[in-house]
Amino acid sequence: MKAVVTGGAGFIGSHLCDHLIGQGHEVVALDDMSTGSESNLEQLNGHSRFELVKGSVLDKALVDEVVATGDTVFHLAAAVGVHTIVDKPLESLRTNMHGTENVVEAAVKHGARYLVASTSEVYGKNDADGLGEDSDRVLGSPLKSRWSYAAAKGLDELIAYVHGGDSGLPCVITRLFNVVGPRQTGRYGMVVPRFVDQALAGEPITVHGEGTQRRCFGSVFDVVPAMVRLLEAPAAYNRAVNLGGLEEVSISDLARRVVELTGSASELHYVPYEEAYGEGYEDMRRRMPDISLAGALIDYEPRWGLDDIVNSIIEHKRAVPSQPQAALAS
Numbered sequence: 052m053k054a055v056v057t058g059g060a061g062f063i064g065s066h067l068c069d070h071l072i073g074q075g076h077e078v079v080a081l082d083d084m085s086t087g088s089e090s091n092l093e094q095l096n097g098h099s100r101f102e103l104v105k106g107s108v109l110d111k112a113l114v115d116e117v118v119a120t121g122d123t124v125f126h127l128a129a130a131v132g133v134h135t136i137v138d139k140p141l142e143s144l145r146t147n148m149h150g151t152e153n154v155v156e157a158a159v160k161h162g163a164r165y166l167v168a169s170t171s172e173v174y175g176k177n178d179a180d181g182l183g184e185d186s187d188r189v190l191g192s193p194l195k196s197r198w199s200y201a202a203a204k205g206l207d208e209l210i211a212y213v214h215g216g217d218s219g220l221p222c223v224i225t226r227l228f229n230v231v232g233p234r235q236t237g238r239y240g241m242v243v244p245r246f247v248d249q250a251l252a253g254e255p256i257t258v259h260g261e262g263t264q265r266r267c268f269g270s271v272f273d274v275v276p277a278m279v280r281l282l283e284a285p286a287a288y289n290r291a292v293n294l295g296g297l298e299e300v301s302i303s304d305l306a307r308r309v310v311e312l313t314g315s316a317s318e319l320h321y322v323p324y325e326e327a328y329g330e331g332y333e334d335m336r337r338r339m340p341d342i343s344l345a346g347a348l349i350d351y352e353p354r355w356g357l358d359d360i361v362n363s364i365i366e367h368k369r370a371v372p373s374q375p376q377a378a379l380a381s
């Protein structure tokens with residue numbers, strides 16, 4: 052495989068690059084380093100089958116040039132994280148819509164297989180017991196910037212799907228449910244690394260809302276190999292496929308679990324949504340995937356439980372401490 056990984060310097064993208072290189076493939080990562088970092092790829096520095104190209108998916112000519120070198124495209128570049136989306140709504144929309152158009156069109160032009168990383172956010176406020184790929188989308192007002200990520204990702208799916216039908220693009224849409232693991236940063240609103248950072252620093256663990264909202268967290272080490280296998284499974288082409296874990300936990304219990312596993316003395320501190328994200332913020336009560344389609348297509352079965360996932364993050368953060376908040380703001 053000659054793979055192009057957009058967003059390859061990001062959390063999931065860098066693990067995908069590691070995995071592909073480990074499997075003997077050639078990899079070109081394209082990343083504008085907005086939320087990604089070179090340190091995520093330092094283990095691949097100088098590798099003969101790996102190249103990092105710094106640039107944006109909004110640069111159509113560059114995207115065309117990079118995609119021309121590959122036969123497979125994993126499109127992960129996106130504006131990600133609640134803070135990014137709420138703070139930079141227009142820039143985020145541009146990246147998540149026009150960037151995707153550029154990548155998909157290049158994949159069609161150069162006859163490459165295409166996978167797009169979509170998200171459980173497309174289900175919005177649907178809190179059904181096990182969201183299947185055909186479940187309804189229940190989104191808030193399009194004028195609430197919080198939902199613009201879900202709106203753009205929904206369009207990303209549609210662009211891929213239509214090209215799959217009209218242009219015969221071999222494509223897979225993966226809907227990722229709260230993927231976590233080492234290298235994920237808590238800077239943009241990601242809850243698990245943020246809790247771990249706070250616990251390790253002995254600071255209060257800030258739980259947004261009442262903490263009763265429930266989530267399932269999936270390990271990047273389960274999800275990344277599944278993404279590759281899906282793109283190698285023609286039965287998955289032109290379909291959306293949920294990927295994630297099944298162990299459901301409330302956010303308060305997650306915070307307690309992090310405190311226990313880090314051995315921290317941190318206490319839970321509840322912060323209203325309005326204070327964390329501004330007025331009118333809406334959250335989902337529950338989000339749980341039905342992963343039976345991935346099971347049927349590629350025998351997908353999550354192997355990492357929540358404690359293992361949290362421990363892998365703690366271990367990574369102890370080895371590579373996060374930068375202080377002041378440095379991150381600059």
Ligand SMILES: NC(=O)c1ccc[n+]([C@@H]2O[C@H](COP(=O)([O-])OP(=O)(O)OC[C@H]3O[C@@H](n4cnc5c(N)ncnc54)[C@H](O)[C@@H]3O)[C@@H](O)[C@H]2O)c1
Nearest residue numbers: 058061062063083085086087107108128129170227229230
């Ligand atoms: N982590 C999750 O739980 C999760 C859940 C659902 C979907 N996803 C999707 O998975 C993908 C990867 O997310 P992640 O969690 O690794 O986040 P991330 O922020 O670590 O990765 C995104 C990467 O895209 C890069 N990027 C952003 N704009 C770009 C642009 N214009 N041009 C080139 N590169 C650009 C960033 O620098 C970063 O390296 C995203 O598409 C995201 O929407 C992630």
